[in-house]
């Protein structure tokens with residue numbers, strides 16, 4: 001194993017003031033920027049680490065930048081609504097005299113003053129040389145300034161793997177190395193244990209092969225708090241994600257239920273391994289009441305933010321109250337760690353037909369503590385059921401019964417592997433599907449307004465308690 005490399009931090013005095021106007025304009029335009037719709041009034045530098053000095057042909061800075069926005073967003077949490085301070089984002093900034101044409105889409109701007117005056121700054125992750133610097137730091141378990149690069153001592157990283165960008169729509173940013181590894185750099189970062197690393201590591205310890213085992217990771221220690229900043233994992237070569245595959249089959253009018261059934265089995269295997277690896281709890285009346293209160297609070301916050309939801313609020317509330325009623329009668333449920341944002345896009349099918357699950361970050365907008373709480377496994381099942389519905393509603397002409405067949409097959413596959421069928425608890429399932437559809441309404445209103453009609457059609461069904 002190679003020795004850990006330690007280099008001092010260089011925080012580049014005056015760095016942020018010179019980048020400030022450029023980043024202020026550039027940040028809100030990024031797909032992963034979570035504070036869309038509110039002006040950026042200022043930025044502050046949380047940490048800056050020089051990875052390559054700007055004096056050379058290419059300068060490279062790792063930055064953690066806090067973004068100030070007016071009216072701190074109010075987020076619905078399990079217990080109600082909580083104001084959130086300015087979000088902190090991870091940036092990898094390259095500095096060159098001029099950008100080669102292939103990097104034109106990565107341009108952030110030209111610096112006019114300060115230590116970088118006259119230079120061009122750009123988003124460096126998709127430039128092979130900076131991406132190589134990150135891989136090499138992971139490979140050698142480097143310590144650079146406050147950054148900590150680490151890796152599983154049992155997994156080797158070959159030096160010199162060539163990088164390429166992931167072009168998919170993402171909440172974070174990823175780069176692929178030689179079709180061997182994929183590195184995800186988290187964009188909006190928060191202190192604490194991140195489930196995107198925590199759960200795959202726990203699953204690897206359990207010997208669960210449905211989730212790529214983390215090879216290496218990077219983090220930082222800031223003001224006594226640990227941050228996870230990125231995870232490197234094996235790249236599933238030639239994989240197609242479930243969303244793409246489902247749309248392909250839909251376009252041909254083909255049934256997808258055999259795949260849905262194996263996805264159900266894969267989900268159940270992951271849940272079983274998670275329940276073995278990490279603590280489970282029993283949810284009684286008090287815990288259920290607080291879970292339902294969280295769902296109600298998220299619904300209220302969603303209806304405030306997206307007015308078109310308002311007529312459905314009474315019907316949607318009844319889905320949640322029905323669950324609280326069962327708890328009041330003495331029913332209990334088991335809760336465990338779950339994926340938290342499972343949908344077809346989080347499922348990868350290898351050319352051999354094996355399904356893997358990825359992206360255990362949970363719903364990015366939720367507080368970390370909430371994402372790490374044990375929850376009924378049906379939360380993930382509800383996410384997948386919603387996803388079949390999404391796929392069916394996103395094509396024209398629609399294929400009658402397609403989503404219903406997938407949903408039924410998925411539940412059957414789950415039951416085969418887990419020994420329990422989620423359909424035997426319809427009240428729990430409806431409440432979670434409703435919570436997910438409410439989340440999707442907010443997500444689409446914020447990120448893809450053209451898609452709003454997709455979750456809204458489910459909202460109408462769930463509010464009137466109609467079957468699919």
Ligand SMILES: Nc1ncnc2c1ncn2[C@@H]1O[C@H](COP(=O)(O)OP(=O)(O)O)[C@@H](O)[C@H]1O
Pocket residue numbers: 166168169170171172173174182184212233234235236237239241345346348358359361
């Ligand atoms: N292990 C992997 N093998 C192959 N492709 C992957 C792997 N992990 C992620 N991907 C690809 O990268 C995309 C983004 O990954 P994901 O973890 O979902 O990021 P985000 O949190 O930004 O949404 C996925 O949709 C998938 O296409």
Ligand SMILES: O=P(O)(O)O[C@H]1O[C@H](CO)[C@@H](O[C@H]2O[C@H](CO)[C@@H](O)[C@H](O)[C@H]2O)[C@H](O)[C@H]1O
Pocket residue numbers: 169170171243341343344345346359363364383386387388390391440443
């Ligand atoms: O990017 P993430 O994987 O973190 O998830 C977010 O974006 C998803 C869309 O890219 C969003 O998923 C919704 O749309 C999907 C189709 O594009 C659909 O399959 C999902 O069922 C639906 O929820 C997800 O909710 C959001 O957290």
